[in-house]
Amino acid sequence: MISDRQTKEREFRKEQIIKAALSVFKNNGIEKATMDEIAKEADFGKATLYYYFSSKEEIFIEILNRGWKMIWESIEPVIHDRDKPKDTFIDALNIIGSLVRNNQSLFEFLFTVPQKMPNSLNEDAHDWKGFQRKMYGVFQGLLEDGMAKNQFPQMRSDILMRAIGGLFHGLFFLGNEKKPMSRQTMEEFITTFIGNYGTT
Amino acid sequence: MISDRQTKEREFRKEQIIKAALSVFKNNGIEKATMDEIAKEADFGKATLYYYFSSKEEIFIEILNRGWKMIWESIEPVIHDRDKPKDTFIDALNIIGSLVRNNQSLFEFLFTVPQKMPNSLNEDAHDWKGFQRKMYGVFQGLLEDGMAKNQFPQMRSDILMRAIGGLFHGLFFLGNEKKPMSRQTMEEFITTFIGNYGTT
DNA sequence: TTAATTTTCGACTTAATATTCGAAACATAA
DNA sequence: TTATGTTTCGAATATTAAGTCGAAAATTAA
Numbered sequence: 001m002i003s004d005r006q007t008k009e010r011e012f013r014k015e016q017i018i019k020a021a022l023s024v025f026k027n028n029g030i031e032k033a034t035m036d037e038i039a040k041e042a043d044f045g046k047a048t049l050y051y052y053f054s055s056k057e058e059i060f061i062e063i064l065n066r067g068w069k070m071i072w073e074s075i076e077p078v079i080h081d082r083d084k085p086k087d088t089f090i091d092a093l094n095i096i097g098s099l100v101r102n103n104q105s106l107f108e109f110l111f112t113v114p115q116k117m118p119n120s121l122n123e124d125a126h127d128w129k130g131f132q133r134k135m136y137g138v139f140q141g142l143l144e145d146g147m148a149k150n151q152f153p154q155m156r157s158d159i160l161m162r163a164i165g166g167l168f169h170g171l172f173f174l175g176n177e178k179k180p181m182s183r184q185t186m187e188e189f190i191t192t193f194i195g196n197y198g199t200t
Numbered sequence: 201m202i203s204d205r206q207t208k209e210r211e212f213r214k215e216q217i218i219k220a221a222l223s224v225f226k227n228n229g230i231e232k233a234t235m236d237e238i239a240k241e242a243d244f245g246k247a248t249l250y251y252y253f254s255s256k257e258e259i260f261i262e263i264l265n266r267g268w269k270m271i272w273e274s275i276e277p278v279i280h281d282r283d284k285p286k287d288t289f290i291d292a293l294n295i296i297g298s299l300v301r302n303n304q305s306l307f308e309f310l311f312t313v314p315q316k317m318p319n320s321l322n323e324d325a326h327d328w329k330g331f332q333r334k335m336y337g338v339f340q341g342l343l344e345d346g347m348a349k350n351q352f353p354q355m356r357s358d359i360l361m362r363a364i365g366g367l368f369h370g371l372f373f374l375g376n377e378k379k380p381m382s383r384q385t386m387e388e389f390i391t392t393f394i395g396n397y398g399t400t
Numbered sequence: 401t402t403a404a405t406t407t408t409c410g411a412c413t414t415a416a417t418a419t420t421c422g423a424a425a426c427a428t429a430a
Numbered sequence: 431t432t433a434t435g436t437t438t439c440g441a442a443t444a445t446t447a448a449g450t451c452g453a454a455a456a457t458t459a460a
Contacts, residue, residue, distance in 0.1 A: 002435095002436085003428090006427095006436080013437095021404075031319075034416085034417060034418080035417075035418060035419085036418095039439095044438080044439085045438060045439035045440070046418090046419090046439080047419090047420080047421085047438070047439050047440075047441095048437075048438055048439065050418095050419070050420080051437065051438075051439095053439095054419080055419080056417095056418065079368015085271075112315075113311075114314070114454085115315075116315070116316045117231075119231070138320070153309065153392045154411090155388070155389070155392070156385075157373065159381075159385065159389070162370045162371055162374040162375045163367050163370050163371055163389060163393065164367075164375055165370050166366040166367045166369045166371065166373075166374055167363050167366045167367040167370065168318070168366070169366045169369075169370065170362045170363050170364070170365050170366015170369065170370075171359070171362055171363055171366065172368065174362040174365055174366055175358065175361075175362045181359075185356075185359065188355070189355075189359075189363055192353045192355070193363065193367075193393055201410075202405095202406085203458090206406080206457095206458095213407095234446085234447060235447075235448065235449080236447075236448095239409095242450085244408075244409085245408060245409035245410070246409080246448090246449090247408070247409050247449090247450080247451085248407075248408050248409065250448095250449065250450080251408075251409095254449095255448080255449080256447095256449090258450070295401085332413095356412065357413095
């Protein structure tokens with residue numbers, strides 16, 4: 001008895017709630033992202049939020065799932081070229097860099113909130129963890145291929161991953177100024193730090 | 201009317217409480233680091249904790265103050281050699297690396313907890329902020345000197361700082377394995393990433 | 401020994417915030 | 431139009447953890 005339109009409206013309202021949650025997070029930080037605030041921002045009563053989501057956590061998980069799915073689907077098309085691991089690696093990083101640049105607060109959420117919330121957000125079972133794992137796997141594979149071809153410094157690939165992950169994170173999320181990093185600056189960094197070994 | 205020994209014993213008990221707090225943090229994560237847990241670990245009643253510290257926050261601040269003081273006092277002796285900025289920079293990083301290696305959980309606390317706690321922990325007035333600021337200032341100065349001498353890539357020093365900060369952080373604190381990084385591995389990284397420009 | 405001082409603590413209070421409840425408002429279809 | 435299903439919400443409840451209280455235990459000094 002639930003019409004198509006009703007379903008769509010439901011989806012739409014869930015969407016609004018998610019947007020409100022992100023907006024509260026962006027403006028007031030994660031600690032102020034209470035259900036009361038989110039409800040106010042979404043212009044719903046608090047109880048209504050629970051009509052659409054079973055818990056606050058479920059809202060957060062939904063954000064993470066959608067976000068990581070988007071990341072994965074953005075890089076997926078470029079990662080199959082295994083001939084030039086270094087170029088592929090940098091391409092993929094650049095894609096993620098663009099995403100971050102265009103939606104800083106979403107990605108701040110995706111990349112920092114799970115760290116701050118050591119509850120069940122981080123359980124392996126969630127979809128977003130799967131995408132994250134796949135992505136890391138791809139990057140690590142590219143690093144290993146690249147090392148085999150002398151396009152990267154010879155190091156334990158897992159440690160190199162951590163270093164690059166930290167570097168990326170530092171570039172975008174450390175420091176006071178939240179002005180997004182330009183593509184050019186980022187490329188400069190990537191090539192400077194990991195791209196100046198071996199050949200094309 | 202408070203004897204010397206009494207004062208010492210008080211200090212000692214404060215010490216025990218701080219150690220318990222770190223231990224709880226290490227074993228259960230920051231979210232489980234409640235006063236009840238810390239009290240249990242320290243084998244004191246909860247109220248006794250408040251006899252020695254006026255709040256939970258004060259315990260954390262004490263940890264941060266002592267920790268950052270230690271960091272500062274460890275690098276202070278080596279940073280005055282301004283002739284070889286790159287070497288000095290790497291020396292200082294290595295010193296911090298050794299400290300981290302020898303006390304992983306303390307430094308995880310120092311470097312990650314303030315991020316997770318957007319309360320007054322981060323107020324500029326605290327001693328530890330002063331040490332942190334001084335340290336960053338020194339590192340940035342070294343980077344700038346080093347760039348002037350072509351020992352580092354030419355980039356905006358503040359962004360380079362962020363990148364290196366992120367990289368360092370990634371090396372020590374990202375990933376699953378908490379096995380500390382060996383000095384050799386770390387030196388390898390530092391020189392590979394930031395040390396292979398220009399000359400001595 | 402005993403009075404004063406210091407230290408300890410379990411039980412209570414408070415505060416913040418997530419979650420539930422039950423009734424009302426609204427929409428839909430017969 | 432009315433009966434049934436859907437959506438909304440403010441008020442009440444539950445939970446968690448910080449912080450307080452007043453009395454008791456331990457220590458010290460006379």
